[in-house]
Amino acid sequence: MACAIFSIPGRKGADMMDSNRAVLEIDNLGLEFPTYRGAVRAINGVSLRVAGGEIVGIVGESGSAKSVTAMTAMRLLPEGRFNVTSGSVTVLGRDTLAAREEDMVDIRGRDVAMIFQEPLTALNPTQRVARQMVEVIRRHRACSATEARQLATRLLGDMHIADPEQVLHRYPFELSGGMRQRILIALAFSCDPKLIIADEPTTALDVTVQRQVLQLMRAKAHELGTAILFISHDLALVSQFCDRVYVMYAGSVVEEGPTMDVLKNPRHPYTQALLGALPEGAQPGELLQSIPGSVPNLSEPISGCSFAPRCQHVSHQCLSKPDLTGFNGQQHRTACWLFKDAAP
Amino acid sequence: MNTSPLITLDNIHVRFPIGADWIGRPTAQVHALNGVDMTVAKGEILGVVGESGCGKSTLANILTGLVSPSEGSINWAPDAARKLQVVFQDPQSSLDPRLPVWRVITEPVFLREKRGSSELRDLAGDLAEQVGLLRDQMDRYPHEFSGGQRQRIAIARALSSDPDVIVLDEPTSALDISVQAQILNLLTELRRRRGLTYILISHNISVIRHMCDRIAVMYLGQIVEIGATKTVLAQPSHPYTRLLLDSVPELGKPLEAGLSIDGKELPSNLSLPQACFFLERCPFKNEKCDQVQALEAQTGPTHFVRCQRARELALLA
Numbered sequence: 049m050a051c052a053i054f055s056i057p058g059r060k061g062a063d064m065m066d067s068n069r070a071v072l073e074i075d076n077l078g079l080e081f082p083t084y085r086g087a088v089r090a091i092n093g094v095s096l097r098v099a100g101g102e103i104v105g106i107v108g109e110s111g112s113a114k115s116v117t118a119m120t121a122m123r124l125l126p127e128g129r130f131n132v133t134s135g136s137v138t139v140l141g142r143d144t145l146a147a148r149e150e151d152m153v154d155i156r157g158r159d160v161a162m163i164f165q166e167p168l169t170a171l172n173p174t175q176r177v178a179r180q181m182v183e184v185i186r187r188h189r190a191c192s193a194t195e196a197r198q199l200a201t202r203l204l205g206d207m208h209i210a211d212p213e214q215v216l217h218r219y220p221f222e223l224s225g226g227m228r229q230r231i232l233i234a235l236a237f238s239c240d241p242k243l244i245i246a247d248e249p250t251t252a253l254d255v256t257v258q259r260q261v262l263q264l265m266r267a268k269a270h271e272l273g274t275a276i277l278f279i280s281h282d283l284a285l286v287s288q289f290c291d292r293v294y295v296m297y298a299g300s301v302v303e304e305g306p307t308m309d310v311l312k313n314p315r316h317p318y319t320q321a322l323l324g325a326l327p328e329g330a331q332p333g334e335l336l337q338s339i340p341g342s343v344p345n346l347s348e349p350i351s352g353c354s355f356a357p358r359c360q361h362v363s364h365q366c367l368s369k370p371d372l373t374g375f376n377g378q379q380h381r382t383a384c385w386l387f388k389d390a391a392p
Numbered sequence: 393m394n395t396s397p398l399i400t401l402d403n404i405h406v407r408f409p410i411g412a413d414w415i416g417r418p419t420a421q422v423h424a425l426n427g428v429d430m431t432v433a434k435g436e437i438l439g440v441v442g443e444s445g446c447g448k449s450t451l452a453n454i455l456t457g458l459v460s461p462s463e464g465s466i467n468w469a470p471d472a473a474r475k476l477q478v479v480f481q482d483p484q485s486s487l488d489p490r491l492p493v494w495r496v497i498t499e500p501v502f503l504r505e506k507r508g509s510s511e512l513r514d515l516a517g518d519l520a521e522q523v524g525l526l527r528d529q530m531d532r533y534p535h536e537f538s539g540g541q542r543q544r545i546a547i548a549r550a551l552s553s554d555p556d557v558i559v560l561d562e563p564t565s566a567l568d569i570s571v572q573a574q575i576l577n578l579l580t581e582l583r584r585r586r587g588l589t590y591i592l593i594s595h596n597i598s599v600i601r602h603m604c605d606r607i608a609v610m611y612l613g614q615i616v617e618i619g620a621t622k623t624v625l626a627q628p629s630h631p632y633t634r635l636l637l638d639s640v641p642e643l644g645k646p647l648e649a650g651l652s653i654d655g656k657e658l659p660s661n662l663s664l665p666q667a668c669f670f671l672e673r674c675p676f677k678n679e680k681c682d683q684v685q686a687l688e689a690q691t692g693p694t695h696f697v698r699c700q701r702a703r704e705l706a707l708l709a
Contacts, residue, residue: 109568110539224658225444254443254595255639263647281568284641311643325573327602328643332621335580336602338573342538 070138071243071275072098072121072160077135079120088347090116092299092354093134095372098243101273103266105290105307107283109322111343112296114279118245120145121277122162123152140242158188161236165248167228171220178216181235188239203234207264226257233265240272247279262289283323287311295319298344298354301372305380315375315382318355353384361386397431398469398557398589399455404428405463406450406613423661424450426613426669427464429687432557434469437583437590439604439621441597441636445658447613448593452478452561455591477550481562483542487534493520493545494530500553519548523578540571547578557589564599576603597640601625606694609633612661612669615687619695629690629702631674651675668699676701 074096080087091113098104106114119125121137123144137144140159144152156162164170172180181200182193189196197216204212207230220228229249236244246265250258266289269276280286286293286307293310295303295318303316314320323329324337341358344350353359356366365385372381373388406425409418425447432438442448453459454466456478468474477500480486487496494516495502502512517527523544534542543563550558560579564572576599583590594600600607601621608618609630617630628634631651638650659665659672667682668674674681680700687696690703699705 109570255597255641256443256635258641259639259647259652263652266647282641283569284643284645287643288641288645288647308644322569323643325570327573327576327598330602332602333580335577336573338577339570342540 069100070097071100071140072096072277073138074117074121075136075138077117077120077137078133079116079130080133081130083347086347087131089133089349090130090299090346091120092350094296094299094301095135096294096301096304098275098277100242101269101275102292103269103276103278103290105278105280105286105293106296107280107286107293108296109281109343111298111346113299114296115247117296118162118247118277118279122156122160122245123147124156124162154188157184157241158239159241160243160245161239161241163229163232163236163244163246163249165251167225167232167252168220170232171228173220175219176216177218177220177223177231181216181231181238184235185238199238200234203238204231206237206268207231207234208260225253226261229253229257229261230264233261233268237268237272237274241274243275243277244269245277245279248281249278250285251280251282258285283311283326284328295322298350299346300354301383302355303380303382304372305375309380313380315380315387316355316384317359317361317386321358396469398434398472399432400467401428401430401454401464402467403464404451404454404461404466406447406454406459407462420662423664424613425454425461426664428613428615430608430615430618432589432591434556435587435589436605437592437603439600439607440591440593440610441595441600441607442610443595443636443658445612445661446610448595448610449561450613451610452559452591452593455557455559473556475553475555476557476559477553477555478559478561479543479546479550479563482566483534483539483546484566486546487542487549489534492531492533493525493537496534496545497530497548498552500549504553515552516548519551520545522551522582523548524574538571539567540574543567543571543575544578547575547582551582551586555588557591560590560592560594562594563592565594565596572599579603597625597637609636612659612664614669614698615696616670616698617696618687619690619692623692623695627691627706629695629697629706630670630699631676631705632670635673670699676705 074094077091077094079091080089094117108114121139132145139155178197178200182196185196185199200216201212204215209215209230250261253261278290290307293307294301297318303310303319314323321339325339327336330336339358344354352367352369356362370383370385370388372383374381404425405427407421407423410422411419413419428451440448440451450459454461456476494513497516497519498512501507516530520527520530525541525544534545564575567575582588592603604621607621607624608615611632617624617633624633628637635651665671668685671677671681685698685700687698690697
């Protein structure tokens, strides 16, 4: 069977044209997990958009719903354990919240690939790398096992693995963390997806390996015109890797915009506090500016701004929830009353 | 700073036997530490950085006595009380889930001294207040606290036996940024108040930069560079230190900037290279690098680097 695996088609030109078309569009999504103590409102009205070929970051601390948002987009949360309270999720023009499970199986892996944090749990420990890669490739591409294996070899070569044949013959536990993560990235690119969702892909890796892996991932994404949704808690890393960034807090987006704009001129008090809490900003030995208090309990209803109890600029306005408001030609947007009046 | 060191590590080697043949004899050895020489002065914060597998945690275990060295010795200053405590990385697993918090905090005292419950309770309350917890939370169990609060409990426990030295093994890597700031501030304050000595083990360079007086960079079970934090971070002299510093993400720094090595893996520590340990990955290697390198003094008397080209490279940089 003729299959076009030896020349992954240069989609670059095509994607440049429809880069305005969103590959992922989340609109006012609300989601809760029912528990016997009442619902936990994990996501409270998140809107997010990833255009074709764009690298978008989500940053936030634990519990800010950055992972749950991505899981919902791929519909990976266990059926029946969550309620969508509002909004919609559109992946490549298809409504994933309403799609049939069979259709989702086709979308996942082929149109949208996912890279998880811990590469050892994402790989099957009882099978050699080759078998796992061939299985995924053949699931989504019409080609023979030999062709699939050749493609796997080539993909690993693209990830700067010196001896791909050798690696293919190994079990995951025989490989280092960096090598495993490179295999997963190669696998994510194997079906030429339009979007890759990477959930903390380098948190388990050392900094030197992290940089290599991200360089490879970005080069490959640019080459193929793949969009990446990059979820991380590391602000510095996001600043190096992403074109645009969403800052999340307690299940809402509090600030969004071009990465350097948001991180160099943060508007929202939470983004400011988060950047201020980094040791990089302080003089050695000085006390750091920590954020007082702790994240709100999401099982209790939040009226108004969720950051208000910890915010030093809190006022009576904060009792009602602010919308995202734009600056700099609507690119950089903040959900805070402080900037409501200043907005053009 | 006091000139006579509080703790001196002298040529520490640690090897772990692995594998077994038909009668159970080990078939190979993991070389975890390969000749670590280090001193810790009283009242300083010494940072230890390096990648996974470089021997940071084995070093912590050597200091705490959980592992004894295969070769070499640890010497304390003759007048030292030899009181040392540890704070581990993950407060989830380092606290006993079945003990109320006041028991957790006073366990080091309870195990050594005969003291009544009410006395221990008072002690736990005092320590809790010092680390920013409430006295009336002492009857709760660890799972009722958040990650940051649990790390505070672990710090209170370390303080309970009134130690001179605390080994902090990745104390904030399981915590969020805002909580990390709280814990680092707490550690700074406690040190000021109690005159503690810290050995801070971390892979996070910005935490090390912020906290430490001196810094030791480890690679494959050896210290490759050691010196004052300012010197090492401003003029890294070992190629590995430079690689490590260039790889640390920084706000706005391009991903491609700086030194890089292309996909080469850390060498296995099952059999040690008979050359410079960094040789395979080093972009600056020359013909003299095929010998085992020694730690040699650089610009100042306190800055040591394990690289024969260090001075030359410092000039290049």
